[in-house]
Structures are given as C-alpha cells and as structure tokens.
Amino acid sequence: MLPFTRPSIGEEEQTAVRGVLASGWITTGPKAKAFEEALADYLGGGVRVLAFNSGTSALEAALLAADVGPGDEVIVPAMSFVASANVVLRVGARPRFVDVDPVSRNLSAVRVEAAINPNTKAIMPVHFAGRPVDLNPVYALAAVKGLVVIEDAAQAIGTRYRDRPVGAFGNPVCFSFHPNKNITTVEGGALALADHSIAKRLERIRFHGIEKDESGNVQVSEWGGKMNLPDVGAALGLAQLPKLDGFNARRRELAVRYLERLPSHPSLLVPEDVPGHSWHMFCVCIDYSALGTDRTGFMAALAEHGIGSGIHYPAIHLFALYRRLGYAPGDFAAAERIGEQTLTLPLFPGMADADVDFVCGALGELLGD
Ligand SMILES: Cc1ncc(COP(=O)(O)O)c(C=O)c1O
Incomplete structure (x- = not known):
C-alpha cells in the first residue's frame, strides 16, 4: 500500500535518538537548545526560536503572549486543520472565520479586512499545504489596524515567501513537526520570533510560568503550561533539519510530475506550483457526484489499487462546536466546496517517480479517461 504520507527516517536519525536515550537526559535539555539554534540559523539568523511539544501548543502560547483572551476575536481561515481555531477558543477568544481562495486554499488581506470589527485582536494566516500566504498585504493591513499577526506555519517549514523563509520575519510564526x-x-513544534522581547514571557508560558532570578530563586507570576519539547524529539529534529531542503526539493519534483501527468478532466481541480511552495501535501478537488460516486467510494477504489489518500480538511465552521457559535452551511462557499471535494494524494520524499505515474494512471481510470 502506498500511503499518502510517510516520514523519512534514516540511520542519522536513529543514531541521534539512540544517543539521547543512552545519555541519561531524555527530556528538554541540550538537544532542545541546539535544535532551537539550528532552526534559527535555518531561518536565516536574527530570529529567536523556541521549541514546543506541538504546533498546537506553540499557537496557544503565541496567543497568550499576545494577550488574546475573552472578548477578543481572531480571524482564522475556515479551511485549515481544526487546531487553528481550537487554540483560539482555548484562550477564551472567538475565531472569526473567513473564506479562502479555491485554488491556493489561503486567506487574503481583502477577505481579512472585510471581517475586521472592534473586537478583532489578531489575524492567523495559515500556509495551507506549504503554499505561502501573500503575507505583505496581511502585515500591511495589520499595521494599519493595530492587529497582531500569528502565522500558523504548521505545514510550512521550508516554505519561502518572496525569497525569504516563512519564519524569518513574522512575529510569531508557529511550526509543527x-x-x-x-x-x-x-x-x-516551534515558534520563531523576530522580536526577541517576548521570548522570556513565552518561556514562562511554555513551562509552568516558572522564572528564575540570578540566585536561582524560583518565582511564578503568571500561568504557564507544560509545552516543552523533550531532547529525544529534538535530536530527531536536529538530524532531520539538514535534510529539509533536499526533502522539499524532492517534494517539488514529485508535485511537478503530478501536475504534468494528471489527466485534465472537468471533475478534477489540481493545485498550482508557485515559488516558495514546500509541497507539504498534494491536495486535489474532485467532483465525485459528477462521476456517480462519493468520496468514500472514490477513496475505497483508490485503496483497491493500493493507493492511500487523505482528507485535508472538512471546513472548520461546519463542525458542531463551531456551528454552536452561529456558523452554518453557505457561510464560506470555497471552504465548504474544498471540505466536500478535497483528496490528498500520496506525496513524501521517499516516493519514486513511478509511484506518481501509478497514482496518475489509477486516477485517470477512475475519472473515466
Ligand atoms: C494548519 C495546522 N495548524 C496546526 C496544527 C497543529 O500542529 P500539531 O499537530 O503539531 O499540534 C497542524 C497539524 O497538523 C496544522 O496542520
């Protein structure tokens, strides 16, 4: 079975993890610090990076450090992984959803501007599947309106925007690993900060609110969680990071091959290759009903060919939790269409060209080409 994704773990990673396990110190320590420094270098230097135990906790900490809370709204795209909105609820604020572009699946400054109201405190652009959001207009709008931008770059490590890595200039930018x-x-996960001044506060939020003075005395003056990345994971990340650009180059080759070989068909909408895309996922839209089937049937037929596929994602505002906030079908046409039609095809660096050709052939057959 060809899965839709698979991590690329080599000898280096296994040796690195074994080294930590044998070292006697397996939770947060020297490897986590080294991983933070290596990530900051990767992002071009100048930024401060803090490692977290998930992308979700990095986002939650970023919201708390921006003092987003009850009474505030955060603008979030209706098409993302549900964590993007859940973290907003978690800090006591409300997500204000906006629709996305049907092809890029990203929000735009125009849509964000229309959703701003007196309660808006922050904007959360999500770089969907590794495709960069057009950030300059979003940051320009945020500056004029006095809003915080918290980038959900969970899917965007290695993504570049106008030739700079995502994470090199935003504040804060949250990644997932x-x-x-x-x-x-x-x-x-990790959080990259261009403005180092909030790093100390984020460190406290990350670990029980604890801070130490020069004499080693401990003080807790605000709430903190348990969000630290253990060294076992950090060692794995340290071994992966030097391979990232190679992984992403291979992802792009495979994506371009898909784009060249997928049948052109009225029921199939394919993604675009744009500069800086890190091709975290290859998501198409399929009009299943026009083919006389539904997504479950289509995925089962692919599975019969030995091809795994995924659904990224149902539109967030239509989940029961968010309908209770007043959202309903018809609110965001593009996100809803993507939610109904999306299908993630296999894409990971360990795939062979022949795997792509095989998937394209099977899709052609199922589309009736
Ligand atoms: C867009 C988006 N945001 C947030 C997250 C949360 O990251 P994590 O799973 O590391 O908590 C993910 C992870 O899948 C994601 O895709």
Missing part, C-alpha cells in the same frame, strides 16, 4: 510534516520530532 508532527510525523506527517516536512521534518519531524515525532510530536513537536
């Missing part, structure tokens, strides 16, 4: 991401720490 879940096993399906372009590099992994098993579970894990």
